[in-house]
Amino acid sequence: MKSCATDESSAEKLIKLRQGLPSDENLYATAEVLKALADPTRLKILHLLKNGELCACEIIEVLDKPQPTVSHHLTLLKNAGFLKWRKEGVWIHYQLSHPDIMELVDQIMNNIH
Numbered sequence: 001m002k003s004c005a006t007d008e009s010s011a012e013k014l015i016k017l018r019q020g021l022p023s024d025e026n027l028y029a030t031a032e033v034l035k036a037l038a039d040p041t042r043l044k045i046l047h048l049l050k051n052g053e054l055c056a057c058e059i060i061e062v063l064d065k066p067q068p069t070v071s072h073h074l075t076l077l078k079n080a081g082f083l084k085w086r087k088e089g090v091w092i093h094y095q096l097s098h099p100d101i102m103e104l105v106d107q108i109m110n111n112i113h
Helices: 009-019 024-037 040-049 056-063 067-081 101-112
Strands: 083-088 092-096
Touching: 009 067, 024 040, 024 067, 024 092, 040 056, 040 067, 056 092, 067 083, 067 101
Parallel strands: none
Antiparallel strands: 083 092
8 A cells, every 4th residue: 555755844734634623522522413413203303393392292293103212312302402392291392402403404405415
């Protein structure tokens, strides 16, 4: 295998590039958040909530999935910081934690299709 030759200026450039990288801790945290988006059901949930707050029972009904499955996905999105929630009696109501979340999701979807 051929290795690339590095002169002194190239070595300095590589050092600067390495120093400009985010920390591993930051990259791992970001990767964990992005993993929450890496599921069609979770993306559907975000799309449902872009129009406003919904009760978990409404999300279950629209998705036509079992309650434990939807609860699992809601928990992952909540833990990643995409959702906020409030309890009303026995029901939990969810909404997007930031209105710009869907703008970012839409940008990603538009750039890969």
